[in-house]
Each structure stands twice: as C-alpha cells, then as structure tokens.
Amino acid sequence: MKQSKPLRRGCETDPMTRSPQINSISKLEYVIFDMYDLTGFQRDLLYVVAGLDEPHGLAVKDELEDYYEKEIHHGRLYPNLDTLVEKGLIEKSQRDRRTNEYSTTRRGTREIEARTEWEAGYIDHDG
CATH class of the missing domain: 1.10.10.10 (Winged helix-like DNA-binding domain superfamily/Winged helix DNA-binding domain)
Structure with a gap:
C-alpha cells in the first residue's frame, strides 16, 4: 500500500480508509481544512x-x-x-x-x- 503524505500538520491519512485522521490539530483548523476543499x-x-x-x-x-x-x-x-x-x-x-x-x-x-x-x-x- 502506498504511504500517504501528511495532509496538514497533525492530520495524516489513515492507510486503511484513506480518510484524514486527527492527531494534534485543533478542531477549528480541521474544519477550515475541510472548507478549503x-x-x-x-x-x-x-x-x-x-x-x-x-x-x-x-x-x-x-x-x-x-x-x-x-x-x-x-x-x-x-x-x-x-x-x-x-x-x-x-x-x-x-x-x-x-x-x-x-x-x-x-x-x-x-x-x-x-x-x-x-x-x-x-x-x-x-x-
């Protein structure tokens, strides 16, 4: 399985689901990240x-x-x-x-x- 690059500081992609996983990123930053799309x-x-x-x-x-x-x-x-x-x-x-x-x-x-x-x-x- 191809290793994914981090999407943003503290937000990596889960290799099984390819969906963002929250680590140290704040809720507000994560939500804005989604709106960015x-x-x-x-x-x-x-x-x-x-x-x-x-x-x-x-x-x-x-x-x-x-x-x-x-x-x-x-x-x-x-x-x-x-x-x-x-x-x-x-x-x-x-x-x-x-x-x-x-x-x-x-x-x-x-x-x-x-x-x-x-x-x-x-x-x-x-x-």
Whole structure:
C-alpha cells in the first residue's frame, strides 16, 4: 500500500480508509481544512441550504440567482449539490418524485460555524 503524505500538520491519512485522521490539530483548523476543499460556489450553496427553511433544488437555485444576479444552470447546481452530499456536509432526501430536499448535516453546520469564526478574526465589523 502506498504511504500517504501528511495532509496538514497533525492530520495524516489513515492507510486503511484513506480518510484524514486527527492527531494534534485543533478542531477549528480541521474544519477550515475541510472548507478549503470547497469552491466559492459550493460554499455559497452550503450557506443557502443552511439558511432556507425548506431547501429544495429550485429554491436554492432562485436564492443563488438573486445573489449572483445571473442564471444558475442545472448543470452547475445539481453536480455541486451532489458534491456537498458526498463530502457529508448536506443530506439529500426526496420530497416527491420530482423534488429533492436538502438539509445541512451536523458536520456541515460545524463547518459553517468554524468558517464564520475564522472570518470574524479578519473582518472589522466596527469599521
């Protein structure tokens, strides 16, 4: 089996599962490390899913179109939602035969909270 390089100080890959293992790294650093993997669009998707009362595909699409002030195509939206599902940040369930609903997982919520805390250290709100 090929030996993996450390992902970040204190975070190595388990050779059996190839998933990150926490050693001395803080919880906040680990969460930000996971958010680092996301594109800006994926991060925006995660925030929108967390902020909507009943997030389904078209509601998420509408919200992002309002923010970006341009059309978001299905070919961009749904593969990126699926990526967030694969990363364990959101869950997908079926509302009816045509509509999927999304919800933030506990991990997704922790990621958002840690990212918000990290950003607050760099943003002067008192201006």
